[in-house]
Amino acid sequence: MTGSSRPGHPRLRRTAGDRRAQLVQIGLELLPTTPVQELTIDEVARRAGISRSLLFHYFSTKREYYTAVTRAAADLLLEHLLPAPGTPAEQQVPGMLDRYVGWVETFPESHLAFVRGAGGGDPWVSEVYEETRGRLVEVALTTLDLPDDTLRRQLVLAWFAFTEDLVGSWVQEPTMTREELLALLRDVLDRLTTDDGRGR
Amino acid sequence: MTGSSRPGHPRLRRTAGDRRAQLVQIGLELLPTTPVQELTIDEVARRAGISRSLLFHYFSTKREYYTAVTRAAADLLLEHLLPAPGTPAEQQVPGMLDRYVGWVETFPESHLAFVRGAGGGDPWVSEVYEETRGRLVEVALTTLDLPDDTLRRQLVLAWFAFTEDLVGSWVQEPTMTREELLALLRDVLDRLTTDDGRGR
DNA sequence: GTAGCTTGTTGAGCGTTGCTCAGCAAGCCG
DNA sequence: CGGCTTGCTGAGCAACGCTCAACAAGCTAC
Structure with a gap:
């Protein structure tokens, strides 16, 4: 029944790489509307026009599949955030912050799905999330010297949590201008990192 | 097979209230080791010594069940955090912060499970989580006048995210004294709320 | 061209899990 | 004892993750 998607086409045979990419792509498209772990093999296979079995040929486990999808989403985010090579050091963090806010403005549900899905209990998914945060912290600390x-x-990781939460709610209900938001976030980060972590 | 838990006992018949409480209690005990949504009806019923069907008699849906468990966990946390009536206003927030850190120190996995499970994608669970955070913010804003x-x-909600993250990682790897941590958290909150949300 | 190999692909089917439903039986009342 | 309420069970269905044996598309070799 799932077999030949169109009666006319005899059967489409793809290369392994193409198929994998297609399946991950479908996962990415489903991500905004569905928590990663709730993606069903049936649904993905149906959208790809293939049988369930084939998906298990490429991803030996459902978890392996949605971890791959999560990693793909994380890579997209990182690619968008990381500063272009040659950017002056003092502009890198502001630039990343600005692009981050832009990202959340553009894909609010998608972002929510990623951040939230991170906590969803699954250690594999959390690991991808933590890894992403880790790489961002590294860039931040390096360019801030x-x-x-x-x-x-x-402190910087906790500031990320602060930022994710604030930007998320700000997008839903803008309580200040975009510039004020950016200034506030940078200010909090500055104080946290220059204070040596102690108040007063 | 699941039926009479002990061969000796003919069958134990409980009142509706007792049974509900027992089932929620079992959920609470499982919570630290299992993401809420991954609790299986089979496991819970087995531990309670009843059939799967009975659980569906009390909770018409699995989601209804684990939402009840989540709510119970949230209530326990709130009960622990909320200041005793008669506490002087200026002591309430510091007291709550102190008890919060204590809670995380005492039940690190349990806390992680609650905070993480919150984001796990399920709107019902998230709602309980948001509701809890909302009530805490209310108390904080009121007592801070x-x-x-x-x-x-x-801002206060984002500061919660900051606090949850920082306290969580601090418990795993104490990078400062408990007092320094508390002072830092209070200081960040003070600055956020008295600055009117703007830096400088 | 056809034989043969590789490998993308499928269908049937199994175990688990959420959920339903008809009916049993424990305890109380008359 | 008969009857009522209601806590409780067992069989069974549908959906889902996952397995396995086998088919077939497309390439190369002769």
């Missing part, structure tokens, strides 16, 4: 010690990592 | 406008709510 700050030592990469445990304390500062913790 | 601050106006309860949208901007301030957003």
